Amino acid sequence: QKEVEQNSGPLSVPEGAIASLNCTYSDRGSQSFFWYRQYSGKSPELIMSIYSNGDKEDGRFTAQLNKASQYVSLLIRDSQPSDSATYLCAVNRWDSGGSNYKLTFGKGTLLTVNP
Amino acid sequence: SAVISQKPSRDICQRGTSLTIQCQVDSQVTMMFWYRQQPGQSLTLIATANQGSEATYESGFVIDKFPISRPNLTFSTLTVSNMSPEDSSIYLCSAQVDGYTFGSGTRLTVV
Numbered sequence: 476q477k478e479v480e481q482n483s484g485p486l487s488v489p490e491g492a493i494a495s496l497n498c499t500y501s502d503r504g505s506q507s508f509f510w511y512r513q514y515s516g517k518s519p520e521l522i523m524s525i526y527s528n529g530d531k532e533d534g535r536f537t538a539q540l541n542k543a544s545q546y547v548s549l550l551i552r553d554s555q556p557s558d559s560a561t562y563l564c565a566v567n568r569w570d571s572g573g574s575n576y577k578l579t580f581g582k583g584t585l586l587t588v589n590p
Numbered sequence: 591s592a593v594i595s596q597k598p599s600r601d602i603c604q605r606g607t608s609l610t611i612q613c614q615v616d617s618q619v620t621m622m623f624w625y626r627q628q629p630g631q632s633l634t635l636i637a638t639a640n641q642g643s644e645a646t647y648e649s650g651f652v653i654d655k656f657p658i659s660r661p662n663l664t665f666s667t668l669t670v671s672n673m674s675p676e677d678s679s680i681y682l683c684s685a686q687v688d689g690y691t692f693g694s695g696t697r698l699t700v701v
Contacts, residue, residue: 509689509690517694517695518682518692518693518694518695519633519682519692520692521688521689521690521691524689563632563633565690567690575621575638575640575646576621576686577635577638578623578635578684578690579635580632580633580634581632582631582632583632
C-alpha cells in the first residue's frame with residue numbers, strides 16, 4: 476500500500492459546484508495533514524492544514540480528517556475556473572530513522588472547473 | 591507568511607556537468623528539505639538538511655550525486671552532480687515554516 480493515495484482524476488466539475496477531493500494514508504502515526512494547490516509550472520501552495528479529527532473551514536475550503544479511517548478530504552465550495560489545478564495531499568509523520576518529521580505527498584488530483 | 595527565494599529558476603545543462611541550486615529563506619528555520627518533481631509526477635523527497643549536521647538522504651538518493659550544504663539557518667544549496675538526461679526535472683526546496691513553504695522551483699533540462 477502506498478503511503479499517501481489520491482484519486483488521480485481528472486475531476487471535472489461545473490462552475491459553482493462543490494469539488495470533493497479525497498486522500499488516504501497508511502501510517503497511523505501521522506501527525507498533521509496538508510492540502511496544496513499546484514498550478515501548472517508553479518510550485519505547490521499551501522491552502523489548508525489540519526491536525527485533529529473533524530472539519531476545518533477557511534473561506535470556500537473545508538478540510539476533513541478522520542484518523543480512525545486514515546482519511547483526509549478537501550471540499551471546495553462554489554468552485555471557480557481559477558480553482559483548476561492539481562491538488563496535492565501531504566502527510567507529516569515522524570521518521571525515526573532520520574529523527575525528523577517528513578512530509579510525504581500523494582500523486583495529486585487534477586481538478587478542472589468548467590465555466 | 592514566509593518567503594523562500596530559489597535560483598536559478600531554470601537551466602539547460604550539458605551531461606556530465608554539475609548544477610548548484612540555491613535556496614534562501616527570509617526567516618531562520620531549523621529544517622529545510624529538497625524535493626524532485628518529475629514531469630507529471632508528485633513530489634519526491636531527496637533529503638532533509640539541518641543546520642550544523644549532515645543531510646539525511648532518502649532511499650535512492652546519495653550524497654555523491656546530490657551533495658547538500660546548510661551553512662546557516664536561512665540558506666541551503668543542492669548540487670546535482672555528473673548530470674544525465676534522467677536528472678531533468680523540477681527541483682524544489684522547502685522549509686518547515688507556515689506549515690511547509692516551497693520555493694519557486696528550478697526547472698533543469700540536461701542535454
